[in-house]
Amino acid sequence: QKEVEQNSGPLSVPEGAIASLNCTYSDRGSQSFFWYRQYSGKSPELIMSIYSNGDKEDGRFTAQLNKASQYVSLLIRDSQPSDSATYLCAVEPPSGSGGYNKLIFGAGTRLAVHP
Amino acid sequence: DTAVSQTPKYLVTQMGNDKSIKCEQNLGHDTMYWYKQDSKKFLKIMFSYNNKELIINETVPNRFSPKSPDKAHLNLHINSLELGDSAVYFCASSYGGDTQYFGPGTRLTVL
Numbered sequence: 001q002k003e004v005e006q007n008s009g010p011l012s013v014p015e016g017a018i019a020s021l022n023c024t025y026s027d028r029g030s031q032s033f034f035w036y037r038q039y040s041g042k043s044p045e046l047i048m049s050i051y052s053n054g055d056k057e058d059g060r061f062t063a064q065l066n067k068a069s070q071y072v073s074l075l076i077r078d079s080q081p082s083d084s085a086t087y088l089c090a091v092e093p094p095s096g097s098g099g100y101n102k103l104i105f106g107a108g109t110r111l112a113v114h115p
Numbered sequence: 116d117t118a119v120s121q122t123p124k125y126l127v128t129q130m131g132n133d134k135s136i137k138c139e140q141n142l143g144h145d146t147m148y149w150y151k152q153d154s155k156k157f158l159k160i161m162f163s164y165n166n167k168e169l170i171i172n173e174t175v176p177n178r179f180s181p182k183s184p185d186k187a188h189l190n191l192h193i194n195s196l197e198l199g200d201s202a203v204y205f206c207a208s209s210y211g212g213d214t215q216y217f218g219p220g221t222r223l224t225v226l
Contacts, residue, residue, distance in 0.1 A: 038156075043220050045217070101165070107156065108158075
């Protein structure tokens with residue numbers, strides 16, 4: 001079983017719509033969760049981090065965490081063509097499992113926002 | 116004022132050669148990482164150093180040897196390169212367990 005799973009996509013949404021990206025993880029003790037955006041040929045850049053159950057909003061982005069279901073999601077409101085990229089979910093496992101600052105990445109979901 | 120820089124950006128070499136990739140960060144961070152992103156875009160951690168001490172050493176062939184001369188630098192030396200080593204290698208840095216910032220990547224092609 002993969003440690004962090006994401007639908008590879010592509011997820012295609014029209015401009016102005018809400019894009020919903022999902023991620024599940026296997027290590028129940030994980031405490032820190034991150035969403036990175038990666039444009040083609042570029043390096044990953046942090047979009048959101050979330051540590052507690054519930055929602056966290058930052059501009060057009062909302063991260064949602066449900067530890068009981070081992071599920072984290074990213075919503076992008078008013079999607080723009082410039083949001084077209086691969087979105088990587090990353091999870092930091094408990095430090096006791098050799099997880100000191102270690103991030104486990106999912107394979108990423110490719111988002112395509114069309115005008 | 117580049118935060119995390121890597122050299123070279125591209126590296127094309129023959130099988131069996133030895134090559135090095137260098138990384139430098141000017142963010143004042145104490146932890147640096149090497150990640151490998153394969154052709155399927157899967158990003159996987161290889162090594163991490165905290166204050167020049169190796170703290171993460173994933174299951175990586177011993178042909179790969181990281182070295183951190185100081186907190187701001189982390190190098191990766193690869194011996195006897197193989198076709199399967201072709202990938203993009205990203206350096207990253209953080210302050211303790213805070214956000215990791217990635218460098219621009221080094222695209223390694225082994226022929």
